[in-house]
Amino acid sequence: MEGSAKKRLATLVGCNYPNSRHELSGCINDVHAMRDLLLSRFGFSPDDVVLLTDDAHLDSSSPSSSALPTGANIRRALTDMIDRAGPGDVLFFHYSGHGTLIPPVKPHHGWQHRRDEAIVPCDFNLITDVDFRQLVDRLPAETTFTMVSDSCHSGGLIDKEKEQIGPEAETTTADVSGAIHRTVGRYLPFESVLGHLASLSGIDSPHVGEHLAELFGAEASRKFSGGAAAAGRGDDAILLSGCQANETSADMSPFEAGSGGKAYGAFSNAIRVVLGEKEEGAVISNRELVMAARKVLRERGFEQHPCLYCSDENADAPFLWPRPEKKQQLRACM
Incomplete structure (x- = not known):
């Protein structure tokens, strides 16, 4: 296997928000299914896949609350994964859960179009x-x-990353007369997020950063403490989002075609469908995977449009496989 000496590390996060009014059904199933796919198809070792799900506290065999997908635990898992990485390694992060849009602290003309995405x-x-x-x-x-990221408003979740497939991507009209009824989306209005945090912090403020700082201190997002992102260097980050920034992502119920009797995220399921149609060992580029997932969702009557954000080179690089050495690329062209 090309690049077999390199590490392949993954962090998988599924949030169902059990026993809350924001409860979802398919997010934990998403990451368990993705874990199986990483091990069976992409050469990941079980010891190198970190799984964070919010059913951990319901399982008496769970060793500790560290397995819960809190903000601090997710950041810590991602930081640890990056700290372990070396040149040429393959890192993967799958998030399945609610997403939201954060308005600016000081609204201004056109602010509705400049909200920040968040999980x-x-x-x-x-x-x-x-x-x-x-x-x-x-x-x-x-x-x-x-x-x-199989979540609402996930387009653009890596700030300043280049859009390769977004709202302007060419799509074809499909017959969705057989569209299946869906009742649950992964949409969590910002007002609901703010209201929930305010009920916990006890602070009377319209600014989400103040509530997060009161509740989580140094573990809150640096966005609200002056830690704005830099201009964004050329990097090897690749974002496959379940929808555009202005769209919502959907859960598939156990009764929908292709769900296999379980609830799943529509985008996560579409990725597995596309990969399942490929022969063992076959590769597919990030661009091809996103466009094929769009087609699967369109044919099943979903209105969300997965997007791709990355460098030009990574758009056509194989999904979750190391890029070929430049010498090998030249040899292939000779």
Whole structure:
């Protein structure tokens, strides 16, 4: 296997928010299914795959609360993964759960179009696009960091990453007359996030950063404490988002075609469908995977549009495989 001496590290996060009014059904199933795929198809070792799910506290065999996908635990797992990485390693992060959009502290003309994307850990300690930018800026040279986010408003979750497939991507009209009824989306309005945090912090403030600072201190997003992202260097971060920044992502119920009797995220399931149609050992580029996932979702009547954000080179690089050495690329062209 090409690059077999390199490390392949993964962090998988699934938030179902059990016993809350924000509860979802398919997120934990998503990451368990992805773990199986990483081990069986992509050569990951079980010891190098970290799984954080919010059913851990319901399992008496769980060793500690460290397995819960809190904001601090997710950041720590990602930081540890990057700290372990060396040049040429393959890193992977899969998030399945709620996403939200954060308005600016001082609204201005056109502010509706300049909100910041964030994921919502089980304790609501938001992780923003700025946080992900700061993480990937620490990557060693030639180390790829692939992020799949099956959440609402996930387009652009790595701040300042180049858009390869987004709202302007060419799509074809499909017959969705057989579209299946869906009742659950992964949409969590910012007002609900703010209200929940305010109920915990006891602070009367419209600014989410003040609530996060009160509740989580140094473990809150640096976005709200002056830690803005830099301009964004050329890097090997790759974001496959479940939808555009202005869209929502959907859960598939156990009764929907292709779900196999379990609830799943529509985007996570589409990725598995596309990869399952490939022969063992066959590779597919990041661009091809996103476009094929769009096709699967369109044919099943979903309205969300997965997107791709990365460098030009990584857009056509194989999904979760090391890029070929430049010498090998030249030899192949001779």
